[in-house]
Amino acid sequence: MKREIIFILxxxxxxxxxxxxxxxxxxxxxxxxxxxxxVQVLYNAKDKDLEFSDAINxxxxxxxxxxxxxxxLPMQKNATGLWTVVLPVKSTTAFIAVKFYQGDVDHPDVTDxxxxxxxxxxxxxxxxxxxxxxxLGEAAFQQPEIAGGGIxxxxxxxxxxxxxxxxxxxxxxxxxxxxxxxxxxxxxxxNLQKLALGDAFPAYAQKLITQQLQQKDLSDEVLGQLxxxxxxxxxxxxxxxxxxxxxxxxxxxxxxxRFIAYSNTMxxxxxxxxxxxxxxxxLQRFPVQQWRQRPNAQGFIYxxxxxxxxxxxxxxxxxxxxxxxxxxxxxRTGNELMRWNIMRAYMFKMVGKxxxxxxxxxxxxxxxxxxxxxxxxxxxxxxxxxxxxVVKNLDDRLFTHISLLNDxxxxxxxxxxxxxxxxxGKYNNAELNEINLKVLEGLxxxxxxxxxxxxxxxxxxxxxxxxxxxKSIYLKGHPNDESGYEAYLAGLKSxxxxxxxxxxxxxxxxxxxxxxxxxxxxEGLFITPEDWKDKIVVVDFWATWCRPCIMAFxxxxxxxxxxxxxxxxxxxxxxxxxxxxxKDKSVNYVRGEGFRFxxxxxxxxxxxxxxxLVFRQLVPLFGDSSIPRKIIVxxxxxxxxxxxxxxxxxxxxxxxxxxxxxLKNEK
Numbered sequence: 012m013k014r015e016i017i018f019i020l021x022x023x024x025x026x027x028x029x030x031x032x033x034x035x036x037x038x039x040x041x042x043x044x045x046x047x048x049x050v051q052v053l054y055n056a057k058d059k060d061l062e063f064s065d066a067i068n069x070x071x072x073x074x075x076x077x078x079x080x081x082x083x084l085p086m087q088k089n090a091t092g093l094w095t096v097v098l099p100v101k102s103t104t105a106f107i108a109v110k111f112y113q114g115d116v117d118h119p120d121v122t123d124x125x126x127x128x129x130x131x132x133x134x135x136x137x138x139x140x141x142x143x144x145x146x147l148g149e150a151a152f153q154q155p156e157i158a159g160g161g162i163x164x165x166x167x168x169x170x171x172x173x174x175x176x177x178x179x180x181x182x183x184x185x186x187x188x189x190x191x192x193x194x195x196x197x198x199x200x201x202n203l204q205k206l207a208l209g210d211a212f213p214a215y216a217q218k219l220i221t222q223q224l225q226q227k228d229l230s231d232e233v234l235g236q237l238x239x240x241x242x243x244x245x246x247x248x249x250x251x252x253x254x255x256x257x258x259x260x261x262x263x264x265x266x267x268x269r270f271i272a273y274s275n276t277m278x279x280x281x282x283x284x285x286x287x288x289x290x291x292x293x294l295q296r297f298p299v300q301q302w303r304q305r306p307n308a309q310g311f312i313y314x315x316x317x318x319x320x321x322x323x324x325x326x327x328x329x330x331x332x333x334x335x336x337x338x339x340x341x342x343r344t345g346n347e348l349m350r351w352n353i354m355r356a357y358m359f360k361m362v363g364k365x366x367x368x369x370x371x372x373x374x375x376x377x378x379x380x381x382x383x384x385x386x387x388x389x390x391x392x393x394x395x396x397x398x399x400x401v402v403k404n405l406d407d408r409l410f411t412h413i414s415l416l417n418d419x420x421x422x423x424x425x426x427x428x429x430x431x432x433x434x435x436g437k438y439n440n441a442e443l444n445e446i447n448l449k450v451l452e453g454l455x456x457x458x459x460x461x462x463x464x465x466x467x468x469x470x471x472x473x474x475x476x477x478x479x480x481x482k483s484i485y486l487k488g489h490p491n492d493e494s495g496y497e498a499y500l501a502g503l504k505s506x507x508x509x510x511x512x513x514x515x516x517x518x519x520x521x522x523x524x525x526x527x528x529x530x531x532x533x534e535g536l537f538i539t540p541e542d543w544k545d546k547i548v549v550v551d552f553w554a555t556w557c558r559p560c561i562m563a564f565x566x567x568x569x570x571x572x573x574x575x576x577x578x579x580x581x582x583x584x585x586x587x588x589x590x591x592x593x594k595d596k597s598v599n600y601v602r603g604e605g606f607r608f609x610x611x612x613x614x615x616x617x618x619x620x621x622x623x624l625v626f627r628q629l630v631p632l633f634g635d636s637s638i639p640r641k642i643i644v645x646x647x648x649x650x651x652x653x654x655x656x657x658x659x660x661x662x663x664x665x666x667x668x669x670x671x672x673x674l675k676n677e678k
Contacts, residue, residue: 032149033173034129038109046102047137054086054094054111060121064113067094072162074106074148077196079160083116105141106133106148110165127166129153146185147196150178150203157206158199172206179207193223194233201240216245224257234258235267242274266307269297273312283323290320299339310389317344318351325352330366334373343386345378346404354411364418371412372424378408379431406436410443417446422453438463441472441659448477460484468503471512473661475565475572512662516651516669523649526628530585533598533610540647547674549582549667552613552626552640554589555596560639563656566663568606573668580671587613587626587638641667645674 036042040051052069056062067086072079086094098107108131114120124130131152133145151158153173155166163169182203186193193200205212220237223229234257241250258267276289299313317340324333333352337345353371356362382401391397409428416425429437429447438444444467451460464481467473473481485496529539551567553560567584574580586597594612601608614624621627630636632652643651651670657663 031177032131033153033170034108034131035125036130036132038130039107039132043139044100044107044132044134045137045139046100046104046134046142050098050100050107050132050134052086052096052098052109054123055092056094056111056123057092059123061111061113061123064121066113068112068116069096069098070110070112070116070165071098072108072110072152072165073100073104074144074151074158075101075103077105077144077147077158077199079151079158079162081161081164086111100134102136103142103144104134105144106152107131108152108162108165122167124165124167127168127170129165141184141188143189143192144185144196146181146188147199147203150181150185150206151199154178154203154206157202175207175209178203182207194236197236198240201244213245213247216240217247217250220245220250221253224253229257229261231258231262231265231267234262235270238267238271264297264301266309269302269309269312272296273316276316283327286319286323287327290316290323294320314344314347318347321348322352325356328362330362330370334370337374337377340377340381341386342378342381342384342401343390345374345381346408349374349378349408349411350404354408357411357415364415368415368419368421371415375408375412375428378405402433402436406432409436410440413443413450414446417450417453420453422450425450426454426456435470438466438470439472441467441474441477441661444472445474445477448480465503468500468661469505469508471504471508471662471665472659475569475660478569478661512665512669515653516666516673519651519653519670521632521649521652523629523632523652525644525647525649526625528614528625530611530614530625531594532612533594533601538611543581543644543647545579546645547580547671548644549580549671550611550642550644551582551584552587552638552642553584554586554638555593555600556589557638559656562658563639563660563663564601564604564606564608566656566660567608569660569664570667571607571609573664574671579675582609583611584608585611585613585625586622588621588623588636590622593622643667643670643674650674 038052038054040053044050052071054067054069056064056067061067067088069084069086071082071084073082074080084096084098086096089095094111098109100107108129110122110124110130112119112122129152131149133149134142135145136142147158150173152162152165153170155162155169182200185200185203189196201216204215208215220241223233223237234254238251238254238258241247241254255271258265258271262268272293276293277285281289293316299317302309302313317336321333321336324330324336333348336348340348349371353367353374356367357364382405385397387397387400388394391400409432413425413428416422416428425446429450436443437447444463447463448460451457451463460480461484464473464477464484467477468481481500482493482496485499486493489495525540527540529537531537549570551560551563553563555561567582571582574582584601586593589596597610597612601610613622613626615622616624616627626636626638626640629642629649632649633640633654635654637654639656640654641652642649651674653666
């Protein structure tokens with residue numbers, strides 16, 4: 012009998028403990044706060060981590076309208092030594108949690124959240140009844156995955172699971188309190204029930220959804236919630252089919268039917284023919300004009316549909332259909348289709364230039380006409396960012412089209428599109444600047460060549476040929492007297508550009524030992540650190556497979572030519588991370604393209620058999636293993652290091668020249 016009594020008492024204690032939350036409500040006044048008046052927070056920091064803080068803040072997490080909202084409030088110390096703050100609440104505030112901290116809310120110096128148990132309290136209304144969401148908030152505070160949102164940031168370590176019986180009691184109380192509003196908090200409620208019911212949850216969910224479907228006046232939005240849950244979370248085909256049938260009966264042209272049709276368009280790895288058939292049927296049933304009359308958050312569907320359909324048309328050479336799509340596309344979608352298909356086809360020579368011109372010429376005017384449609388607004392926090400993005404992308408698409416027109420010698424058309432570029436777009440791209448030089452030469456428009464070259468120099472976006480052209484024009488105006496040319500050239504660059512270059516170089520100074528090496532030259536000779544003694548040595552790590560490396564070659568040639576007569580400066584192109592007959596690959600490519608470089612081959616690492624022995628030893632300095640990578644070595648140490656390529660040969664030359672001159676002038 013005694014054992015039975017002890018067992019019953021243990022069960023009672025366990026049941027009581029299961030019914031108790033783990034958070035502390037004593038910091039809130041009154042003890043049972045109401046939405047009818049502000050809630051006071053009183054915090055005693057004695058014997059806690061914040062005891063000696065002179066500024067304490069309260070990070071407040073409010074569960075309102077079945078979701079979390081966060082605010083931070085500075086606290087004041089009262090005469091009794093307690094830190095206080097008054098927290099305003101709304102009629103829909105159902106649950107409050109607070110965390111105390113010093114410093115920045117995102118990166119606090121010290122915090123107190125009751126050792127991850129929490130400080131929190133549920134609210135009642137003016138009549139003393141629980142506010143809808145109070146029980147769900149209590150559960151979601153202790154198990155953040157229930158409602159998500161910012162409550163995850165409350166904890167230092169995500170809390171352990173609460174007992175299923177306790178969670179079930181909260182779910183039952185919330186349903187009794189707020190059941191009529193079920194679909195305002197459906198996803199969170201089902202998350203709570205899943206934690207509470209465990210293996211019994213699927214049967215419960217199926218029964219609940221079936222009961223809901225028996226109601227007569229379910230909105231399209233509610234059916235959408237049911238479908239999304241049944242298809243993605245419950246994964247019950249029988250229930251999904253029941254919902255689809257109801258949707259297609261009640262709202263055959265609605266948002267849920269549209270989403271279902273999109274979800275069912277394809278599966279697996281469809282062929283282009285299947286993609287075209289599927290997406291064409293979708294657009295016939297749900298034309299984009301219909302959606303634009305009542306737009307909602309389903310714009311992503313049309314973005315995906317048109318991207319897939321456009322690419323399928325392009326890959327199957329149905330270029331007329333591809334161009335026809337642009338009658339319906341917004342700027343954002345059209346830009347992506349042109350970038351992925353037209354630009355890629357041009358770069359990799361996937362489509363004949365005449366055919367590519369026909370489709371590009373057909374769609375670009377439509378892109379230009381829609382650049383103000385604000386289709387990027389949801390991708391950015393500020394309107395200015397969205398507008399800037401449109402300008403940049405249109406410049407990029409114009410660049411591709413102008414390049415194509417130049418190749419086809421359609422110079423007059425190319426010049427027309429050049430004038431549509433933004434001010435930065437006209438002069439900030441060295442490759443495009445050279446194309447426009449060719450266009451002006453093709454048109455015989457000598458008057459516009461000098462302004463183009465001078466503006467390109469101002470933007471520091473010049474190629475070797477442009478320098479040659481500018482110098483020849485200068486010498487023609489100064490009968491073969493080049494004494495003032497360098498001063499003239501320097502004067503063309505803006506102070507802003509010069510300051511930015513100095514700042515960039517200053518950012519890239521390092522001081523790192525250069526590893527020992529024995530590197531082979533293109534001629535089969537070898538150099539060692541002894542050969543670099545008393546010299547400033549520029550090393551460009553590159554590979555034949557690296558497009559940015561190759562694009563930077565004109566800039567490196569400018570640098571080589573500039574220091575060709577300087578015996579104290581040496582410049583080497585060091586091929587690395589290549590395969591096969593890497594020596595012949597490197598030499599043949601460089602010589603075949605007419606570059607005059609001192610070539611070196613990185614050594615093979617005996618441990619890995621990879622051609623990267625010197626480069627790999629410098630990866631700790633670089634921070635990554637990407638190329639191109641430039642370093643400058645002086646007295647056996649790497650003193651300068653920069654990666655990537657800006658796209659401007661002249662800018663690359665100026666960067667490395669500035670670093671070289673600074674090192675030369677060191678005492």
